[in-house]
Amino acid sequence: MSERRAVTKAIATRYVRSSRTAKKAILDELCAVTGWHRDHARKALRRALVLRPARARAPRPPLYGEEVIEALRFCWAVQGTSCGRLLAAALPDLVPRLRRFQELEIDDATEALLLKIAPATIDRRLKQDRTKLEPRGRSHTKPGTVLKDSIPMRTWAEWDDAVPGFVEIDPVGHEGGNSRGEFCFPLDITDIATGWTETRSVKNKAQKWVFAAIKDVTAAFPFPIVGIDSDNGSEFINWELLAWCEQEKLTFTRSRSGNKNDGAHVEQKNWHIVRQTVGYHRYDTASELELLNRIWALQRLLTNHFLPQQKLIGKVRTGAKMSKKYDRPATPFQRSGIQGHRLTGRESPAKTPKQATQSRRATAPDPSPLRGTPDPDHRQTLRDTAASDPGKIKRFHDPSQAGILT
Template identity: 35%
Template structure:
């Protein structure tokens, strides 16, 4: 039975039920409803005593849209913040709008400011879904800026039976206290895979210039000749500064396979136990920490 037929049938049965005076007649009508529509007894009684159902689709509430004056401003702020979701946009909405207004990017009136302060996160989310958001640009792997640098550093491993001292593995270990947010110290660790000789130096942050300067300092104090450097694929090592340094000093520079820590195993195994040199006191601080 279609929905329209069901409504017509219920309307006719409701008229019969309301006109019935005898209890037995009302009971027969309810029995018929149970057999025809599969209603439970209590639900059938409620359906017969309820208001007649309207035929056709229900009309939607016609309520004017709010925040019409503020919507263009919200869209400018949304685009300026690189299209965030409503949860991230809502707390930054008024502050960013005032900042853009001070720089002449948009015009604010008291009414617009009031609407910006009153709009809820849920309403903001409904409005954002109707705006066109540009999709992320896909850059092929071979077109990315790092692709050229990686092509200059070959993927290789030292021979397992290497016997010529001067083959170094380098790694950077973070001391983040359990949280990777913020700015904190790192330890640059350098190990010779043949002799086992190692040096470490503390650096603040993992900036390319700072790491390159620390590595040059360690290598300048190395007690014998160096012929090779091997690192992982981190941007703190695969960069122009280190590539220029290795070429200028005629050093072999290689990198590990992605996600293969065993390619850099000699320095990786020392990440649980190291010494960090303090730049303020020039003292050696002994640390025995779990790996970050």
């Protein structure tokens, strides 16, 4: 019957547009193929052109109830509102630890559902929450032209990404919409190969503060720094930094003017670490500067030891479609391959992968206070200190206002 319906549907349009003589030939052909009577064949041809309303298929019952999604939102906030692929990779290690520290109160059945949820389902169920996080900001790069010819340019495709030690540096401005006067600048330094990120805040973009922060941050990395890449701002393009790089035998390069994609690794950290943590307020006092650096000390543990990241390993073109391939999600600490640096900074004897995983789960701290969920003290303190001066312009984006983190 299905084959007969297919043949009837294929010739129904030709039948209705044909002359009387042609319709007779079509009927003879259809009757010979299907074995129908001519009257039934006419009726079948007329019915084939009638549009039938499609019945709406009954939706499947939801597999993940509201209790599972609420727990998923909590984990998503703890992980810094990461994408579904990275969050799914972090859940097997994150959920048992949160339950052990009594930050996440769920039963075993809910935990089992939470650990099996797919990355695509995570993105779909958290889509409305993600739309509330709209980034915004402005650039504060003032070009430094004196030494541009002495510092080679580097594009996003250069450098050996497989070797740890090549870092990108970039400042983030906390002007709050008012660029007059002095205000704090967090300085992000990100390793390209491992994703290891260190952050320091300086009181302004003067060369001496930025240079001191760079030396302090590079000394805190768990592996030696072999190359530095910056934008074309005057805080980086200066004789002091160039002489220090030559003295320490560091490769010093700069990005192309107007091409932010050359520093794509550190630009992503500017949003993921700085903006999502402290928002868009104006911070310009000594107490706010001290508090920001205390936040970065906690954020360092969370970002480098608990947040899985993915690295682009290649692109495949199929016709006009370009597909990207990523490696398996892993934290910067896992990518660095350094044992025992997680909390103490000291090396420890090598362990098997199973022993390292068991040791990490047993000794790792609770990540929830590091992220500041559900109501971080440092975030509230920054709100209070920022609101103390009515003369400041305070425009910022805070995910907690959307009901996600608080």
